Amino acid sequence: MTPDTLFQLSGPAVMAGxxxxxxxxxxxxxxxxxxxxxIPLLLSTAYTALILVHWSSAPGGFGSLADVxxxxxxxxxxxxxxxxxxxxxxxxxxxxxxxxxxxxxxxVLVLPCLVLTFLFGPAGFLAxxxxxxxxxxxxxxxxxxx
Amino acid sequence: xxxVVETSTGHRPSPLMRLPDLGRMWRDAPLFTRLALFLLxxxxxxxxxxxxxxxxxxxxxxxxxxxxxxxxxxxxxISLAFFARYLPPAMRGHRLWGMFSVIVCLAVIGxxxxxxxxxxxxxxSHFNTTEPLFVRLYPVMGVLAVTLTLPSLxxxxxxxxxxxxxxxxxxxxxxALGLGLTFFSTVVVAGYxxxxxGHAVGVSTRDLWLLGWSRDAGDLRVAHFFxxxxxxxxxxxxxxxxxxxxxxxxxxxxxVASLAYAALVGGTFMQALNGxxxxxxxx
Numbered sequence: 347m348t349p350d351t352l353f354q355l356s357g358p359a360v361m362a363g364x365x366x367x368x369x370x371x372x373x374x375x376x377x378x379x380x381x382x383x384x385i386p387l388l389l390s391t392a393y394t395a396l397i398l399v400h401w402s403s404a405p406g407g408f409g410s411l412a413d414v415x416x417x418x419x420x421x422x423x424x425x426x427x428x429x430x431x432x433x434x435x436x437x438x439x440x441x442x443x444x445x446x447x448x449x450x451x452x453x454v455l456v457l458p459c460l461v462l463t464f465l466f467g468p469a470g471f472l473a474x475x476x477x478x479x480x481x482x483x484x485x486x487x488x489x490x491x492x
Numbered sequence: 493x494x495x496v497v498e499t500s501t502g503h504r505p506s507p508l509m510r511l512p513d514l515g516r517m518w519r520d521a522p523l524f525t526r527l528a529l530f531l532l533x534x535x536x537x538x539x540x541x542x543x544x545x546x547x548x549x550x551x552x553x554x555x556x557x558x559x560x561x562x563x564x565x566x567x568x569x570i571s572l573a574f575f576a577r578y579l580p581p582a583m584r585g586h587r588l589w590g591m592f593s594v595i596v597c598l599a600v601i602g603x604x605x606x607x608x609x610x611x612x613x614x615x616x617s618h619f620n621t622t623e624p625l626f627v628r629l630y631p632v633m634g635v636l637a638v639t640l641t642l643p644s645l646x647x648x649x650x651x652x653x654x655x656x657x658x659x660x661x662x663x664x665x666x667x668a669l670g671l672g673l674t675f676f677s678t679v680v681v682a683g684y685x686x687x688x689x690g691h692a693v694g695v696s697t698r699d700l701w702l703l704g705w706s707r708d709a710g711d712l713r714v715a716h717f718f719x720x721x722x723x724x725x726x727x728x729x730x731x732x733x734x735x736x737x738x739x740x741x742x743x744x745x746x747x748v749a750s751l752a753y754a755a756l757v758g759g760t761f762m763q764a765l766n767g768x769x770x771x772x773x774x775x
Contacts, residue, residue: 347543347544352544391536391537391540392540394537394540394541395537395540395541395543395544396544398537398538398541398545398555398608398611398612399541399544399545399547399612401612402612402613402614
């Protein structure tokens, strides 16, 4: 299987996970299973296999920015890096949905955070953390007022 | 979960008639059981790597060898975990046995990491004479291999001496002899095998399906296979003997079966040393 084929397969797979998260209020258990477990595990398996096969022939390393850039000139390692993003962004998205459910945060507020996490992973995590921080001060000040 | 408590005395039905409680393995040998399952789960990324890897080593995927060892070591550990029920309970609960189990598991993990590291680099694990790191690792791996074979001997002795195992004497002796034979014959055969330059004696051009044994040259792995599977073959003979024969004859049959099994290992070893394939008409 070429890196390009695997890349093309990874897109629809991860989209299924994000779709499940968007629809999470309708099917919480399925969303958790698909987005927090099934798809990340599939991506992690592909990632692990790519690293096992290609790591020894990859240039560069982790030592400097130039090394990291060299690492990503290797197509299969770049694909592995991409799958890493896809897997962990989806996993964080699934965590956001669970945390929001646990803390009673409205799903409508969660959706923009999911979009951000999908496109720019850490930015979405930052946005959701901000949302939680606001809710925390809100509830504690409400408790103080009582 | 069955609530049946095994008693050390009392009449038992034929061993062929009762099925063993497999759930006991979690309690009798928690480390061996867990590591065996972990090795099997690790087959998923290994097979994925095999599917993605376009490289070949000696004409085969470099991942074939780690895959085979994951199966083999998993079967070995699960077999030890099964036999652990016949150890004296005091030994199973002893701190020294626990520490020894940890060491055995670390040796197994060391072996499989070494095999996959070699596959990653598409180089030889055993018999590596070119990569300095792997050349230096090889003797260490020999020590690990003996370490992970050692519990079969220790368990064989302990089970052989355990009069309260609840086993019919012939079956108990068969398990003890099988485990002991696994240790001694594996150390001899695999020790010889690993100290040479490869598993083939002569030039091999065809392999047996699945097992990969040469069809037209001697292959030392045949004797290694039978040596290590003594812990299955001899106890199986014990199960049959205990079920079909009166106690005294069953014991004689078990001893004869052990000797025959040892002869099988010795015979296949000699055959390979003479450069002859094992049952060349097979596949």
